[in-house]
Amino acid sequence: MRQGKAPRHVVAAPTARSGNAALACAGRAPERKTRVRRVYNGAMQALNHIQLLAVLAIPVLFAITVHEAAHGWVASQLGDKTALMLGRVTFNPLRHIDPIGTLLVPALTFLLVGFLFGWAKPVPVNWRNLRQPRRDMALVAIAGPGANLLMALSWGLSIQLGLLLSSSQWVALPLIYMGAAGVLINVFLMVLNLVPLLPLDGGRVLNALLPRRVAAGFSRLEPFGLIILLALLVTGLLGSILLPLVIGTVGLLPGAGIVKELFFV
DSSP: OBSSSOOOOEEOOOOOOOSOOOOGGGOSSHHHHHHHHHHHTTTSOOOOHHHHHHHHHHHHHHHHHHHHHHHHHHHHHTTOOHHHHTTOSSSOGGGTOOIIIIIIHHHHHHHHHSSOEEOOOOOBOOGGGSSSHHHHHHHHHHHHHHHHHHHHHHHHHHHHHHHHTTTOHHHHHHHHHHHHHHHHHHHHHHHHHTSSOTTSHHHHHHHHHSOHHHHHHHHTTGGGHHHHHHHHHHHTHHHHHHHHHHHHHHTTSTTHHHHHHHHTO
16 A cells, blocks of 8 residues: 555565474374374475475465455545556456566565565555545555455465365365465565554554654655665564564464464474
């Protein structure tokens, strides 16, 4: 979402760990543990970057697309039809992809340093068209992270479905791997965008909650938001802040044990 041309930033998961996954946390019954081990035995070997990128591709595209579409849809419900008229209220990822920020930069950062960093084309929002601009800007902003939370829940359920179909590895493994990636990516995207820093969604919400005079001063920091975010990323402070929140949130979702085993152990 934007007022102006501020990009949206995406940080996604580190590479999955190597080795076979005998997920003791996947179920309490011994039969369940055995079934999970059978699904992963010999299959969960060290994925190279290309293989892992293939697993992440669909969850990343959906995470970005639905996130941005949610901003535009909520804005249209609150009086601003700008995104709707520009065709941005859609699940078609081509309408939201920035060739550099969504494709090139994430691929390079993933291959070089093991995580995804990038942005989609920001959804235009004209606050003057909103019925109650300060309140409605906060609602439009929170719609993106809210959509990511719902998607994380959906991907978690796909993990559970994969476990139920563990006798058929060709069906189960894609559901489990992509489900785990989908949970992690959406939780990362949600938590990151709730950081109270403009131009992120959390900054929009904070700006709406601050007294008008304070909010005006806070808004002046927006041109420096990307620089601040990159500085936090490079110094490692961003990861140290976000990681506990991400792990805690993942732990509340279906398939949490699988996600932690693949990405955090």
